[in-house]
Amino acid sequence: MSVGTRRILVAHLAERRMSVPEIASELGVSKETVRRDLHNPPPAVEPETPPDVAPPAPGLVLPESKQLRQDLNVLTTAFRGKPEDVARFAIHQAAQPIRQHWQARMDARAEQQEARS
The missing domain is CATH 1.10.10 (Arc Repressor Mutant, subunit A)
Incomplete structure (x- = not known):
């Protein structure tokens, strides 16, 4: 040791x-x-930031990882947009089916309540 x-x-x-x-x-x-x-305590260790990782954009801050950066670069290149715009689009696209599912469940509950009335 x-x-x-x-x-x-x-x-x-x-x-x-x-x-x-x-x-x-x-x-x-x-x-x-x-x-x-x-x-003689150990010196404080600063967390190491990989040199190829850019600082996070202002606003929504996510824990940075090499994979996240690579995925964002792929999307940014594919959509030819700013990273912030591409992230907004990707989040919206991921949330849309969930939003539709929730709306369908709420509609089904409303129909059940109307049928009971």
Whole structure:
């Protein structure tokens, strides 16, 4: 186990209120190593942003992923539009059948209620 990994584990176990002897026993290291790791915590890790991912457009913000970016690029190229317009269109197209299904269910319920009256 690397020193960095061990320090992360020591910090995590200490946050869970484990004692120095318990942490040392759990990780198979000396109490002195645990004490030293507690005095030298691991550096904060910044989340890594892939260089090929553009920043999100203003407005609707979705968690960025490589696959999402590729799909948006395919749609943008196919429809020759701005990413925001293509996203609006795709969301509208995906929602339309659901909207129609809900409307049909509401119409069927209304008909049932009228038949009961």
